[in-house]
Amino acid sequence: MTHLRSFALISVASFALGACSPPPVNNDAGQDAAATPDAQSPVDAAADSAPAGEAVTIRFAARVGAQPFSCAQTYPMMGMNNSTWTPKDFRFYVHDVRLVTGAGEVPVSIDTVGAFQGQGVALLDFENRSGACAEGTTETNSEIRGRVAGALPANITGIKFKLGVPFAANHQEPSSAAAPLNLSAMWWTWNAGYKFLKIDGNTMGLPMGFNIHVGSTGCTGNGMGAVTPCTTPNVSEVTLTGFAPTTHTIVADLAALVSGANLEQNAAMSAPGCMSGATDTDCAPIFSAIGLAFGAAPAGAQRFFTAETNR
Numbered sequence: 001m002t003h004l005r006s007f008a009l010i011s012v013a014s015f016a017l018g019a020c021s022p023p024p025v026n027n028d029a030g031q032d033a034a035a036t037p038d039a040q041s042p043v044d045a046a047a048d049s050a051p052a053g054e055a056v057t058i059r060f061a062a063r064v065g066a067q068p069f070s071c072a073q074t075y076p077m078m079g080m081n082n083s084t085w086t087p088k089d090f091r092f093y094v095h096d097v098r099l100v101t102g103a104g105e106v107p108v109s110i111d112t113v114g115a116f117q118g119q120g121v122a123l124l125d126f127e128n129r130s131g132a133c134a135e136g137t138t139e140t141n142s143e144i145r146g147r148v149a150g151a152l153p154a155n156i157t158g159i160k161f162k163l164g165v166p167f168a169a170n171h172q173e174p175s176s177a178a179a180p181l182n183l184s185a186m187w188w189t190w191n192a193g194y195k196f197l198k199i200d201g202n203t204m205g206l207p208m209g210f211n212i213h214v215g216s217t218g219c220t221g222n223g224m225g226a227v228t229p230c231t232t233p234n235v236s237e238v239t240l241t242g243f244a245p246t247t248h249t250i251v252a253d254l255a256a257l258v259s260g261a262n263l264e265q266n267a268a269m270s271a272p273g274c275m276s277g278a279t280d281t282d283c284a285p286i287f288s289a290i291g292l293a294f295g296a297a298p299a300g301a302q303r304f305f306t307a308e309t310n311r
Contacts, residue, residue, distance in 0.1 A: 053147035056108055056245050058097065058159070060142050061308075062090050062126035065255040069126050071133035078203075078255060079263035088133055088200035088209065090126040090254070091186065093165050097122075097144060099245070100158035108146040115179045116141040119169045123180035124252075132202065135185065152245075159243045159250070159307070163214075163290060164196035164235035170216065171227040191219040191227050196235065197290070199254060200273075205264030211273035212257070212286055218278070234276055236290045236302060243307035250305055257304045260285030 062069035064078075064085075071087055078085040097108040112118045116125065122144040127136040164170075165181070170193035174182050181187075186195050197214040218231030240250065266272050267281045274283035278295065287294040291302030 053109070053149045054152045056099070056146055056148055056152055058108070058144040058146070058245055059249045059310075060124050060144070061249050061251050062142075063251050063253045063255075065253065069254060071127050071129075071131035071136075073131075075255070079258045079261045081205075081262055081264045083203040083205065083263040085254075085258075085263065086132050086202040087127070087254075088202065089136055089185075090133075090199050090252075091136075092124055092163060092197040092199075092252070093121055093180070093186070093194065094124060094144065094161050094163060095121045095166050096160075096162040097146060098160045099148065099153065099156050100160060100239075100241075100243075101153045101155050102157065103153075103155075105160065106148050106153055106156075108144075108148055110144060110146045113145060115139060117145065118179050119181060121165055121169060121180060123183075123186070126252075137183075156244045158239065158241040159245075160237065160239050162235050162237050164216075164233070165194045167216075167229065167233070170194055171219070171221065188213075188215060191221045192216055193219070193227075199257070201263075203263045206266060206272060209272050210261075210263050210266070210282075211271070211275070213273070213275050214286070214290065214292075215276050217276050232276075232278065234287075234292055236292050238291065238302055238305050240305060240307040247310055248307045249310055251308045252305055253303075256306075257286065257289045259303075260288060 064075045067075065069087065069090055075085045076082070095110070097110065098105040099108060110117050110120055110122050116123045123141060125137070125139070125141045127133040128140050129136040129138045169181060171190055172181065173190065174184050174187045181194065186198060188195060193216050195213045195215045197212060199212040200209055202209050214234055216230040216233050219227050221227035243250070261282065270277065270280045270282060274280060274286045276283060284294045284297060288297065288300050289302065290304050291299050293299040
């Protein structure tokens with residue numbers, strides 16, 4: 001895991017979300033483009049820390065169907081209209097990791113280490129600022145390093161984790177936040193907090209982008225971090241059976257995520273793609289794929305993540 005990440009400095013706009021929708025997509029443009037590796041902050045300069053207990057590594061991979069994800073490649077036959085997808089970003093936050101055994105759940109404490117883990121949160125980052133991913137960062141991360149209390153159980157049958165950022169850490173400003181919550185490209189506003197999932201791409205019908213930004217909505221506050229609980233937190237709980245950390249990898253499949261989406265047109269009067277707004281109908285198939293309710297549609301079984309035996 002690479003241990004370098006720059007702080008992205010931004011000017012903070014103190015405003016509420018109005019109709020409970022995140023800000024327009026143009027707020028994201030170029031936020032990481034000027035980022036370059038720099039000296040660690042006082043927070044990052046402290047020695048990497050880990051709680052007591054046996055170490056465990058949870059491995060992830062990004063795929064597009066059967067193909068590995070790459071910023072340098074385009075992907076045909078995507079979505080309900082068989083679109084060609086040119087990727088621009090692929091990142092997401094994970095917390096509250098638990099291993100499942102026959103006796104119950106075993107919490108995994110996420111180590112504080114480097115640019116990708118801290119505050120009980122891990123950032124999985126599969127873009128490398130190449131190809132069309134010019135607004136990203138060169139460093140990538142495909143694993144979570146943590147600890148379990150005592151010895152690692154021998155009878156692990158699955159894993160649970162939450163896609164998102166815990167409420168207590170979600171409403172802060174990234175220029176003063178510790179890693180991995182120090183990236184302006186993964187942040188909306190004080191009230192909305194962070195983008196839990198950020199996957200962007202272009203298609204022929206939407207050359208300016210079909211962007212997938214999942215985060216909390218319906219949040220109100222004073223614009224300086226004092227935010228009330230959000231009416232739609234949009235934190236997805238993922239449960240995978242048949243998983244063991246020593247023999248399996250968690251695969252995030254972009255093709256499965258957009259399988260029910262029309263990637264050639266955008267809902268009228270809405271930001272390009274899915275911005276998590278309660279009336280943004282482009283979000284319905286995306287939310288379904290990650291196991292979140294949308295409007296009157298209840299949460300279904302998520303299909304974005306699967307457990308795959310290591311090859």
